[in-house]
Amino acid sequence: MSGIGSAAGIPELRRRILFTLIMLAVYRIGVQIPTPGINGEALGAFFDQNSKTLFGMVNMFSGGALKNFSVFALGIMPYISASIIIQLLTVVIPQLEDLKKDGQAGQRKITQYTRYGTVLLSIIQGAFIARGLQGMSGPNGAAIVQDPGIQFILMTILTLTTGTAFIMWLGEQVTERGVGNGISLVIFAGIVASGPAAVGSSIKLIEAGTIPPFYIPIFLLFMFFVVAVIVFFETSQRRIPISYAKRVVGRRVYAGQNSHLPLKINISGVIPPIFASSIMMFPATIGAFIQVDWVQRVSSALSPGSVWYYLCYVVMIVFFCFFYTAVTFKPDDVADNLKKNGGFIPGIRPGQKTADFLDKVLTRLTVVGAAYLSVVCVLPTVLISQFNVPFYFGGTALLIVVGVAIDTISQIESHLHMRNYEGFMKQGRVSGRR
Template identity: 65%
Template sequence: MASHIMENISKLPELRRKIITTFVLIFVYRIGVHIPTPGIDTAALASFFKSQSGTLFAMFDMFSGGAFERLSVFALGIMPYITASIIFQLLTVAIPHLEQLSKEGERGRKKITQYTRYATVILSLFQGFGIAVGLESMVAPGGAPIVVAPGLGFKILAALTLASGTAFIMWLGEQITERGIGNGISLIIFAGIVARMPAAVSNTFKMVSAGEIGVFSLILIAVIIVGVIAAIVFMEQAQRRIPVQYAKRVVGRKVYGGINTHLPLKINTSGVIPAIFASSLLMFPATLANFAPGLKDYLSFLHPGSLFYNVFYVAFICFFCFFYTAVIFKPNEIAENMKRNGGFIPGIRPGVKTAEYIDKVLTRITVGGALYISAVCVLPTILATQLHAPFYFGGTALLIVVGVSIDTMAQLESHMISRNYEGFLKKGSTRVKGRY
């Protein structure tokens, strides 16, 4: 599919313009990653981050594409926007007003998006101020302070700078979605992860040269990476198709319905959200121990790579898979819409029984999806401990990279198909006009 798309891009000026726009906006984002926040000793900060592997800082740095490690203007990345989006998705279930807005179509979605933007700015200000307070109390391993001139002025400046950076990234993501190709927010996270992979590959070869990783281990790592990517591609496209039939209806002289179709249920309905939430919860104790050294002995059993860490990680992933799927997928609404339009599942009564059947099938396939995400996310820990491989070769990073790649390529293919249909219709209309 990729080679077919690349061959036809040059034939579609509109598609080529969208792709160029996407690359330019992502390039602007990558430039901002290297602009530091005022008042920070970058050398001391880099030294501090080298000692923070396996904590929440490392995970934030991965999703920000290295911006958090430099404490650039984009240090908070797009995570506040994702957090705000998830909060409003959860509130939609609990607050009737938001639930009503979600059912009002495009107008309601725009209103919820507006609320999400406001919440993102507020979260960014709080997080930026909290980071500024934390940085003032941090020192590099050599004893050098990270903040050059601590005080209220630095806290306010840092909070405003980081919140402005997040707002700008949010705007970039919306522009990519509107004027480019693919989902802008996902592509920004994708770009941040991919930008750091060359360094991970380089470090791996340095470890091979130094004798820390054997040649056989390197080959084994490559085989595992290919296998994980293949498994992700297969599982992300896997579906459970429930057959649906629509009864015939006669309206005037026209007959509607009588169609046999299916209801596609993805094996991994929740996407990469469970892995992100589970990582955040488990990384928090390790990060807290850095600010309270007395807790290190008590929290050592949750260190990444330990047995207890992996057990809790899998448990949290499974919990969030079911929880998030229940939030975003509504069997009752689907069953009601099917009944309203004369649709039914063969052998199942419309209405409540259909909702129960869909929920039962969804629960079963979510078990498979949760086990799949757990296996992919635990793999980096095994690689890191057994083969000394970099973190980027698996886990959440590969889930995001492969998933976004699949979605983007699908949008490119869909765009070309729609353009081909437009060309066909234009040709058809020309022929009709010629006949008359």
């Protein structure tokens, strides 16, 4: 962290950080611009009443944009969904898999398909949201849509799709010209922006006696403990040693080199909790709209606080951990690349034996990573359901905030190391000339 303080002394890095902050400020300004034709008070009251449904989670990721029904109401979720769909399609469509292996040109094509998918998903989601809002009203009976009709639906689709496209462009600009991953920073900014409101809600609950003051220090200590656990697991790696054989080029013999293959404990990142949370919130969301006995019973059985909810939540986290890891990391391809480049794992034969060894190590790491994600995401959820703590303090939110912060700090440090390396080289050239 001491090296990060010297970032202000590097003009290019200072410009990148300033550009990132300006883009995030533009995003936060857009969150406050409402979509035309919406009764903001009625919609806000509806979200307050259904804060523990799917709407509450999406509203958290969008930084309150959905509750305000701003031009950025859909947030960046359509882009994330499109990216995951494209990654999954590369497994079943050979043409996409060939593009993935085609270097920068293929990656640009995949990025273009992802953009098209984002726009398509935004249109579909915008249409469903606009159609659903027309028949909804707030707790006081006031209609959420002031002037329903086809014009409102078309205007909402156009506004929300344009807003998501702009966020997508903004995130790509941050990734290219700023510091950190732009898409992740957009989600990070939305969650952090919800912090003051969550703290205010907690204070109101304490004043009303819903949360006993005795539990406040326990909650704070628990949050610090969860953050420490997330930092430990997100920065931990299993380093597999890699050795390269000697190479003969002409009359020269180059000595073999030793390296390592770093494998993170949590390879899948925050994707499994996001997917599992989204699926588990559907019963509560459907129960808020459909007043049928069996629907209400299912919704109640799968609501936060029940045993079935936690059991299904953990099962889905484990499933998505293994599924996403299997899609993104292929031991056979890694083993083939090592064999082509003359690399091998000491004590393991190149080829299929190496692939089997990597698959065994990867399976063990995924088990540990799935257990870590399950504990981090379930325990805070128990606090939320038992003590009515705001959604902001959930494990998924903390996981995203801490993970993105670690990644951004790592990129800043990489820039600092690169600048220092260049500085040393320049000093060496000057000294040599003298």
